[in-house]
Amino acid sequence: MPVIAAMLLAAASAAAAPPEMVNRIIDEGMNHSEVMVNAEYLTDHIGSRMTNSPGMRAAEKWTQGKFRSWGLANVRADPFPFGRGWSIISSSVRMTSPRPLMLTAIPVAWTPGTNGAISAPIVVAPMKRERDFDQWRGKLAGKIVLISMPGDGDEPDKPAFRRLGDEDLAKLNKFQEETYDPEKVARQIRRAAFDAKLDAFLKAEGAVAWARKSYRDGKLVSGEGYAFGTNETPALPGVEIAAEDYRRLARLAKTGDAPVLEIASDVRFDDSDTNAYNIIAEIPGTDPRAGYVMAGAHLDSWAAADGAADNGAGSVVIMEAARILSRLGVRPKRTIRFALWAGEEQALLGSWAYMNKYLGSWPADAPGLNGNQLYYARINARPFTPSAGYRDLVAYFNIDNGSGKLRGLYAENNVAAVPMLKDWLAPFALMGAGTVAIRRTGGTDHVFMQQAGIPGYQFIQDPLDYGSRIHHSSIDTYDHLKGEDMRQASVVLAGLLYEAATSDKILPAMPIPTKPAVTDPFKYEDLDDAQN
Amino acid sequence: MPVIAAMLLAAASAAAAPPEMVNRIIDEGMNHSEVMVNAEYLTDHIGSRMTNSPGMRAAEKWTQGKFRSWGLANVRADPFPFGRGWSIISSSVRMTSPRPLMLTAIPVAWTPGTNGAISAPIVVAPMKRERDFDQWRGKLAGKIVLISMPGDGDEPDKPAFRRLGDEDLAKLNKFQEETYDPEKVARQIRRAAFDAKLDAFLKAEGAVAWARKSYRDGKLVSGEGYAFGTNETPALPGVEIAAEDYRRLARLAKTGDAPVLEIASDVRFDDSDTNAYNIIAEIPGTDPRAGYVMAGAHLDSWAAADGAADNGAGSVVIMEAARILSRLGVRPKRTIRFALWAGEEQALLGSWAYMNKYLGSWPADAPGLNGNQLYYARINARPFTPSAGYRDLVAYFNIDNGSGKLRGLYAENNVAAVPMLKDWLAPFALMGAGTVAIRRTGGTDHVFMQQAGIPGYQFIQDPLDYGSRIHHSSIDTYDHLKGEDMRQASVVLAGLLYEAATSDKILPAMPIPTKPAVTDPFKYEDLDDAQN
Missing domain, CATH: 3.50.30.30 (Glucose Oxidase; domain 1)
Known part of the structure; x- marks a missing residue:
């Protein structure tokens, strides 16, 4: 059959999502999972991945190779200026x-x-x-x-490990x-x-x-x-x-x-290469005008251990969702883009670079800000000016809260998006991921999406011992990852991306944030704070 | 006044304990405490105290010096054969x-x-x-x-730190x-x-x-x-x-x-000196025929940290009780003896040596047992044969459960002793130490007392994070000790020793244990256990 005909057929089938697709995703993600094998390689063999370190360079190569081996399209390392x-x-x-x-x-x-x-x-x-x-x-x-x-010594009178x-x-x-x-x-x-x-x-x-x-x-x-x-x-x-x-x-x-x-x-x-690199891979959409949905996690880590829960876990879940969807040969209307960010641990530098390259820009950084200052300056930068590609990104999902199972999504104050997010998560409610909570969250790579009015969300995850002892610490190692949780996360993410990429509707946008009014303009600054 | 008259007066006053003594003990132990200053020196400056290590040698000298400086009598290092x-x-x-x-x-x-x-x-x-x-x-x-x-990695879903x-x-x-x-x-x-x-x-x-x-x-x-x-x-x-x-x-x-x-x-x-040493100090009794009461804690530790909760805490509480009673110039009927044991971490070797030297003996060890085997052999040795000094020791109190406050005493199945122990602890009930629980306990230096029928007891203590993360570990350091708890413990121990040393009654003895009947003689040994 001619190429054109095949493309038309594929486009037609994508318009109505096959109802059995959720079950196929679950089968591939639960019974043929590769997520823990990849987690082990990334954390044990490659190890810590400080941005631009030898470990991160190895991870950039390995993740691209994996994406290519699974048949992902447009696999690339997208550079941005970083440092040493x-x-x-x-x-x-x-x-x-x-x-x-x-x-x-x-x-x-x-x-x-x-x-x-x-x-x-x-x-x-x-x-x-x-x-x-x-x-x-x-x-x-x-x-x-x-x-x-x-x-003084601490008194840890709360359990270090818990589920929601x-x-x-x-x-x-x-x-x-x-x-x-x-x-x-x-x-x-x-x-x-x-x-x-x-x-x-x-x-x-x-x-x-x-x-x-x-x-x-x-x-x-x-x-x-x-x-x-x-x-x-x-x-x-x-x-x-x-x-x-x-x-x-x-x-x-x-x-x-x-x-x-x-x-x-x-x-x-x-200093042989001062650029850092976001790793990008895609499942191409059948409708070039339909835009794309994206999922991202930061691949970089700190050096005290192997960056397993922060954020090897999120990275290999992103990769596994890509593998599952690619393996099932999905042909969604919208492109599904996968991003593994660099420089997150410094000032969300990878996702910031992505925003500025593809989606728009904020006022230029004040001159002379060092690495530690950029974070505070940029998360308060206003207003955002969209560029030509702004409308193409219709949904972004971020994973960066350890290896605990996905329990749902934070709707980030986007009340109009709640019904649609609930609808997309409904098939996974019995796997524990059915909650949509309106709360705002910060501190990771969906922040600049929010700051540009793009529907960008984080998952609610079971906390496990992520915050209490694993996050950034010297025991952020593979043995504290939970395989069952990460298989569930891969399946839920793959399903959600598939629905977002094939849905007839798109998530309601938020107004592009401009400089907000001062919340409490009559407050005196604390004397101790004012003096430094 | 002649010396004889003074001695008679002192003996007379000891027979009836001055009712204000408890309050004086509390004042000295709470408002003039030296327990944490001593804990800091022992753990930070001297540090780990493996038996016969340089740290333990330093601790032997320092503890004797302290006892002497407080006016304790018969301060000595009592040797027993140990090793390297x-x-x-x-x-x-x-x-x-x-x-x-x-x-x-x-x-x-x-x-x-x-x-x-x-x-x-x-x-x-x-x-x-x-x-x-x-x-x-x-x-x-x-x-x-x-x-x-x-x-696999653990899932610590219980609080590490708790009180009873x-x-x-x-x-x-x-x-x-x-x-x-x-x-x-x-x-x-x-x-x-x-x-x-x-x-x-x-x-x-x-x-x-x-x-x-x-x-x-x-x-x-x-x-x-x-x-x-x-x-x-x-x-x-x-x-x-x-x-x-x-x-x-x-x-x-x-x-x-x-x-x-x-x-x-x-x-x-x-190998310059293969003897280990128990450190002994006394407050002499006024009645030579009344025997003695004793409190003990092991001074030795492992090497991973500073032996703070195990058992610097117990050691400095013993020392502080000695200091308080000496400072108050008590003249009890019975001698109060303080013991800092060595070799506890190997096989309760110090208290074993004390028993054999002063109180009696068990059948000789089987030949060729190594250090790790002695513990299991000796805690099952029967029968005990008392020696001439056996009846002199009328009560022994052991501290070895971290730095948590004393909550009372384990009566070690001695039901007849419960009323008297309750009576002695009554003044300290409002400080949290009023409980007497019948339960048996093991694993530390009162074990061989029990095994000889001598009334030897351990304190119930708030567990804090002793078992969960401190015991023997690389964070057994001063900053995980609790000063308020240790001041309370010093006061309660001093008070209890004073009452035991001045009381008109003595604790009811237990029968001297002989080889017990096999509890379940019809049981087959598990095959897997039997083969090794």
């Missing part, structure tokens, strides 16, 4: 006085190595504002500076007003510059390294850092020390001679 | 292939160091019985052998039959020999080191080992690897080339 690659080769932090003791610690991302072992006494000098510098001037030369308050009950789900169904406080935004941006100022101060004072306390107890570390720009590398090595070890050092310094630490940190920078 | 001192100077375990990654691990106690770094591929060869050796013969040469099953409510306390008040199963005892003793057999097998096969999995998730390690005898040191270095890291290694080995590990472990043995 950084990875840890080896590291250790040891107390050598008053007694020998191995400490649990990790180099802070994008800080330099120690060039062999350095040994120095500590000084506990908590600083979180520029005005804190004064009391330490002249006292830091030759020291390893402990910059955090030590605090009906009552929990009901609580999520609440319209939330968006507040706007320009003074708070300005403060956030100002504070995000503190790391660089602290590094300059410590360098000028002749300190040899700095250490901060992990924000979790129980010997977990995470090591986040934001000085990824080519010209932003700090002068001093920084390490994050487990809370228990940090507090012991602080107590020893208060009750006796300053402990001496030996830090050896071998880290590698790579 | 062992301590960690530095250690690291790193994966070098398929990618560089620092792992969380600790050398297993009393295994040798690596003499520099060793590098070798792993082989996953789980073994727990001698018959498991066969399938690995000829396959281990040049390898680092992973001897544990990897298992009334309902919890009520559940403890249950008489528990003691069971006796000689086949089970024989099996426990047989299995406790496995470590040595495994070491010999691995050595004969040419393996270079072995690794086991931590029994807790969340990157916690503990590193227990039992080959402390002078002639028992294993041939091969052993390390305990955090569960997440161990499972990753096992998965990598199953899905690709065997990972390569680099292990560098610098540990030190010290």
Whole structure:
């Protein structure tokens, strides 16, 4: 049969979704799943995937190869400017006085190595504002500076691991007003510059390294850092020390001679390619005028473990939904695009780049903002100016809340979209994914879609132990992923994408957000906040 | 006034306890406490206290110095034969292939160091019985052998930290039959020999080191080992690897080339004095024929952290009770003796030695039992033969359940003792310590008292996070101790000792246990158990 005829037939069949397709998706996703095999390869063999690190480069290649092997179309690595690659080769932090003791610690991302072992006494000098510098001037030369308050041990009296009950789900169904406080935004941006100022101060004072306390107890570390720009590398090595070890050092310094630490940190920078890459793949639609639906998850991670729940899980679920739909040979009206974002952990940089390249733009960034400041500046940028491709993207679904099963969707205050989202999720209600809750959510790659009025949604997921101990931490490993949950997620996502891509209706748009009114214009800024 | 007159006066006043003494004890223990200052010194400055390690030697000196400075009498270090001192100077375990990654691990106690770094591929060869050796013969040469099953990640759906409510306390008040199963005892003793057999097998096969999995998730390690005898040191270095890291290694080995590990472990043995020492101190009684009461806690710890909750907490509470009573100048009828035991973590060796030296004896150990076997053999040894000092010890109180506040006492099936214990605890009921529960408990230094018919008791304590994550683990540090709880514990212990030492009555004795009847003589031994 001529090519044209085949195309017409395919287009015709796509217009009415075959009713058995949901069952075929479930069969392929539950009985022939590849999601955990891919999760294992991505997390164990490739491992951590800091943007532009060797792990991320390997993941960019491997994910594209997988998409191609499954017959996805237009598979590509879509570049955007980022900064330096950084990875840890080896590291250790040891107390050598008053007694020998191995400490649990990790180099802070994008800080330099120690060039062999350095040994120095500590000084506990908590600083979180520029005005804190004064009391330490002249006292830091030759020291390893402990910059955090030590605090007290935690009392974890809530279960670390949990699933959502009906009552929990009901609580999520609440319209939330968006507040706007320009003074708070300005403060956030100002504070995000503190790391660089602290590094300059410590360098000028002749300190040899700095250490901060992990924000979790129980010997977990995470090591986040934001000085990824080519010209932003700090002068001093920084390490994050487990809370228990940090507090012991602080107590020893208060009750006796300053402990001496030996830090050896071998880290590698790579400037051979300062671009980062979003990985894109597609199942082409049959109607070129029907636009596209998209699902995305960030592929990048932090370095403390293998980026399994954050967000290897989301990445391989996206890939598995692509595999399932491709394997079933679906020919939807609309193109289904799959995106694996880079640079999410810094400032949602990959999805920001995508928006600016394909959908429109916001006012240019203020000059001189560093990596840590971009996030606060950009999530408050207004107004968005759509470009020619703006109307093509009719729905976006994001996965970035660990490996817990999908329980439904956050409707992000789009009340008009609720009935349609409920309708699409209905076939998966008996798999636990039937809830649509009106609540707004933030912090991941659907944010800029929302900020442009595009229907972009996050899934409600069973929390498991994601927030309590896995997120960004040194135990974000494959063994804390839940296979049954991830198979369910792959099936639900594949089904939802199929329905969104074949539906006769499209989700109601939101007005494009412009600069909102100040929520509480009569409030005085807190004195303590105003001074820094 | 003449010395004799003063002694008679003191004896007379001790016969009737001054009613305000409880309030004076509370004032001294709550408002002038030194318990946390001592806890900090013991855990931070001295640190881990493996029996005969440099830390334990320092603790032996420091605790005696403290007791003497508070005016305690007959302060001494009471020796018993133990074995080798062992301590960690530095250690690291790193994966070098398929990618560089620092792992969380600790050398297993009393295994040798690596003499520099060793590098070798792993082989996953789980073994727990001698018959498991066969399938690995000829396959281990040049390898680092992973001897544990990897298992799955945990799902911690109960709170890690908790306190006892009334309902919890009520559940403890249950008489528990003691069971006796000689086949089970024989099996426990047989299995406790496995470590040595495994070491010999691995050595004969040419393996270079072995690794086991931590029994807790969340990157916690503990590193227990039992080959402390002078002639028992294993041939091969052993390390305990955090569960997440161990499972990753096992998965990598199953899905690709065997990972390569680099292990560098610098540990030190010290045979300069193979005796261990219990630390003893006293407040002398006024009536030499009235015998003594005693409180004890083990001072030794494991090496993964600082032995804070296990059992620095109990040790400094014992010390603080001694300080309070000494400071108040009490002159009780009976001597109050304070004991800080050594060797508890191996097989309750310190309290065993005390029993044999001062109170009586059990049949001699079977020849050739190693350290790990002694525990099972001795807690089943019968009958006890009292010696001349047996009747002198009229009450013993043990603290070894972390830093949680005292909630009362376990009466250890001594139903006749319950009214008297309740009476003694009554003044402290409003401080939360009024419960007497009939239940039996084991596993610490009151066990051999019970096994000799001596009234020896453990306290009920709020569990906090002791069992869930602190006990033996790498976060057994000062910051997880609770000061308010430990001040309460010191006060309650001081008060209870004072009442026991001044009371007109003594606790009813239990019959001296003899070999019990087999509880279920008609049971067939499980086939799987019988074969090893």
